[in-house]
Amino acid sequence: MREEPTPPVPRSPARGTPVFEQFTAPEQVGPVLREALAACWTDVSNAGGAAGFPYPPVDRSDTVPALERIIDALAPRSCRLLTVVQDGEPVGWLNLRRDLFELIAHWGTLHHVQTHPKVQGQGYGAALVQEARRVARDEMGLEQLRLAARAGVGLEDFYGRLGWREIGRWPGALRLADGDDRDEILMHLSAL
Template identity: 30%
Template sequence: MGSKNEPAFVLSSVADISTVEKHLPSLRALLQHCINDEPDISSLGFLAPLADHTADSYWLELMSTVTGPHATTTLLIATPTGSDKIVATVQLARMPKETHTFKGEVRKLMVHPDYRRHGLGKCMMDEVERVAREEFALEMLLLDTSKETPAREFYLKTGWTEWGICPNYAKSSSGVKHDCCFFVKDLV
């Protein structure tokens, strides 16, 4: 994904609201592409067409869980080397209950359509797993996705175990109910 000397993408963690404010146009565009371009296979919790103000509000409201002493979410972003444009994100949500602190949930892996099928999604998942294991000592990760999306095959190919399917669990961005697949990955 780049020359031997220079990576094609820079992966980093968002630590403050100013970073989100700075990158809000590219975060908005990323979310809108993932929702609006293929609403029949998008399953990120929004209906198409996703308006600018709704996308902006999502990113700004997310920051209340990302920053501060009681942060429970880590937001990872990817930018092409030499660019400020965010082309991929993934979130790691940690469980606040004492009996659940050993596990986390991967949420909203998004890769801009122009950057798909080049290994960036796998890099994002490798990084979120590394952060979960090394920075938070998590032992297990969970995630869910629509049964009808390409994401299901992606997770199966990257070592996740599908442990169940719930019929009509959620709606796609087009508003159609779909089955949801639940995945787990042990980190120990």
């Protein structure tokens, strides 16, 4: 059963007010939405976005199998897919996960945070991350969130403005090309 969308994003971009949608089971994600999410991921990656594919160009043969793995893992307690929709079209999405092992079940992680290039800079990404924070706290009972981000594209500043704190780096962990090694930035959000 698909959950009701949450209230609209507080900021109202020119093209219309977006809403959030949340999916907690594979059968909730129909073929049209799957195609739209894969297309978004392809466009984000090919525009240089740090969303899981470091070597553009990518196409559906890259994004569809990775997306299907995320969708297949959806479960209310451990794995959710959040989308932000503008004028009926998904323009961003992320994956919110938790490990159910009791030692670490109080925190979750964000993965593949992305907004389509045509709406970047309009507040959708920030609103989506804030919605993930609300879902993590209010619906999943999580106490903190973590994520890893690619250095060199301003993500630490983006997340910092949303209350996230850099807690460390893996130096040179991400090799984008010969001579282009980037740090992987470890970020933390507590007191959800």
